Amino acid sequence: MFEFDIQYRDGQARVATFQTPHGQVRTPMFMPVGTQGTVKGLSPQELIEIGSQMILGNTYHLMLRPGEQLVAAHGGLPGFTAYPGPFLTDSGGFQVMSLGHMRKITEEGVTFKSHLDGSLVSLTPERSIAVQEALGADVIMAFDECPPYPAERDYIRRSLERTARWLERCYSVKTREDQALFAIVQGGIDPDLRQLSLDLTLPFQTPGFAIGGLAVGESKEEMYPAVAFTAKRLPEGKPRYLMGVGHPEDLVAGIALGIDMFDCVYPTRTGRFGYALTDDGRLNMNGSAPRTQLQPLDPECDCYACRHYSRAYLAHLIRAEEMLAPRMLSLHNLRYLHRLVERARTAIMQGAFQAWAQAWAQRYFRGAVPGWFRQALATGAQVEIQTH
Structure with missing residues (x-):
């Protein structure tokens, strides 16, 4: 049923390829985040048309x-949301960190003060699995604690x-x-x-493994050695998921290190704030320049927004606070990330990933490619892969 x-x-x-009950997906892939059962502002049909393969x-x-x-x-998330493809559900572990001011952790689990009405809500490993089974996602996550950054070493050890x-x-x-x-x-x-x-987790031999606890405030110089260290020690024949990571440079660096799956609210959130993702970096549509520019957000993009609208029109919608603007910027940003991983897949298939990634970085970083990115590519170029 689950073949990688x-x-x-x-x-x-x-x-x-990763086979799931609701369809086969191709990796590396980026997963749009639908926290409440919807990717903000976008319909399931739009998600399908831009190449989304799995929703979180x-x-x-x-x-x-x-x-x-x-x-x-409703038959689970596919029936409830009308998105027919595979879903992945987070366990609630990220909220253990993000709602740190509203929760108490014990060995049994976590007690939250609901952000909706202030009532006390208990989430245990057993409860998390029961909820995820009811939600009917194809991939479900083990309940965990995502420690904040920075945190004391002893705290992180007790937490893991x-x-x-x-997990047991x-x-x-x-x-x-x-x-x-x-x-x-x-x-x-x-x-x-x-x-x-790793020593405590790998013996469970689950169908896939995630790298958690990163992109929570540490620098990329600190983050990517941890990604590289962990990824090369995960089983070769199972999917590897880098949780909560979705900046374009993170996807390229993560793919170089053997990551297969990514998710993040970044493309839709930054779209709602008026920014568009491109190979030339992030385009600020709130500035004065786009107001008179007749070209699309990204002339190289094939999304609906780029095929139909000028920067000037979308900038006008932003100033007028029209709903179409954040919708179209979110649509474009997700399509940009999907195109990015599609191009990475093509480069890997052609045996040209390093050259493609270096050329992409030269343009994206405007020639000033940071050391952490260069090191990630260099580490990923090493062909020795440890397996378990």
Whole structure:
């Protein structure tokens, strides 16, 4: 039911197919975030047309509203949302960090003060799995704690050890064979703690593994050695998911290091703020220059916004606070990231990923390619891959 078939390799970068009950996806891929059961401002048909392959939903938010049983009554997220493709659900572990001022962690689980009405809500490993089974996602995540940055080393160690115990509880109560449970490796930016988390996590041999606890405030110079360290120690024949990462440069660097799956609110959030993603960097549509420019957001893009609208028109909509502007910028930004991973896949298939990535970076960073990015490419070019 869940098959991961690696078809091309170029250094540590790879192209694979991942078979799920709601369809096959091609990796590397970027997953739009539909926290509340919708990608903000976009219809399922639009998501399909721009090349979205898998959508991410959030256990914590959907549990509180509308409730997992209502979603289950629709046949799960595909029926509830009318998006027919595969879904992945976060376990609620990220909210353990993001709602740190509204929760209490114990060995049993986490008690939240609901952001909706202030009531107390309990989320345990068992409850997280039960909710995710009701939501009916193809890929579900083990309940974990995502520690903040910075955090004391002893805290991170205690946290990752508890996360491993929670993984065992998730593993033991999961009942649906049509859902793939992914374990999450934590450990912050400390290689020794990352190794400890790997040692505690890999024995479960889940269908896929995620790298968590990164992109939470640390610098990219700190983040990417941790990504490289963890990715090369994950099983070669299973999908690798870098959680919460979605800037264009992060996708290219992550793909170089063997990452298969990404998600982030960045493309839609930055679109709502009036920014468009391009190979030349981020275009600020709030400035004065776009107001008289007749060209599209990105002449190289094939999305609906770029095929039909000028920068001047979209800048006018932004100033007029018309809803179409954030919708079209979100649509374009997601299509840009989908095109980016599509181009990366083509380069890997042609055995030209390094050359493509270097050329892309020269343009994107305007010639000033940062050292962390160059190091990620250099590490990814190494052909020795450890397997377990």
